[in-house]
Amino acid sequence: MSELATYITLGFRHITDLEAMDHILFLFALAAIYRIRDWRDSLWVVTAFTAGHSVTLALAVTGALVLPTRLIEFLIPVTIVATCVENLVVHDRRRALWGGRYRPVFAGVFGLVHGAGFANYLRSLFVDQIALPLFGFNVGIELGQLVVLAIAAAVLAAVDWTFTLATTRGGQGALRLRVMAVSAVVACVALRWAVERSPF
């Protein structure tokens, strides 16, 4: 296996591991408002998230940015809660700020926080040879996120179908119920993490 493929595999496996529930839930929260036909929008958001964490990761592992681990571990679940709150608060995205097209921006900003979470590990382990591991790890993370996104789309479509059957509310009604249910569950989990990891 080439070195690059090794680090791509490392990033991919890290993000798709079932124990990586913080990343997976964040992606679910981001994807919760989209339907399968909105795949371009969700792809933009996830790619912006990857771009964000790539920037922080690069800055942090090269030592240009030093961030306290405890603060980052607290902020990661806070970003998940914030995403869920945004999902719950914004009902009509066409009337929201920039016609609702601000989501890639905040996904990118939250990506900055998540990237810092990986940085300490990578900086320690690959202290003398960071460029290739960093690049490969990020490519693997992006590929893994696309897989998680595809699974999230299928799960969310199944939730829609269940709500449609259970409530006879199709279309927008089922979508809204889904957004509320998924966001509420994810927010509760992330809130618990945030409280447990509060540095204050």
Place this chain on the structure above:
Amino acid sequence: MGALLAVLGGLVLHPLHTTLTQLTYREADGTVEATVRVFADDFRAALKGKVTDSAAVIYLRSTFALADSSGRPLVPTWCGIRRTGDLLWLCLRAPAAHGLSGLRVRVGLLFDRYADQINIVQATYGGRRTALLFTSGDAPKPLP
């Protein structure tokens, strides 16, 4: 719903469980030197106690293996341990008269502790670098 929250909430934020082993060929004495980088807290937990040379050697004997191309085990000797920050660097040397090509390697550190553990091996020889990746259950793999 409560059960789902309990299950999800019980999961922790996800660290990266990885070690990095570098293999280099020492032409001067015809040996392969393995430097294993492992996070100190993980290694301490794996040893179930204080990190000493003897405890590290005993642990590595069961989790780190080298063999020649015909499968004959190479017995490594211990060449020390050092610490930088939160990382430990463990050093082993073994005879490798024919170089690194064809050498069979297995790095199974921490598989008994973390289901998501990944161990990376980098080998530098003959003017090139190659890498192997080990996850739980992997058999020894040959260097090309």
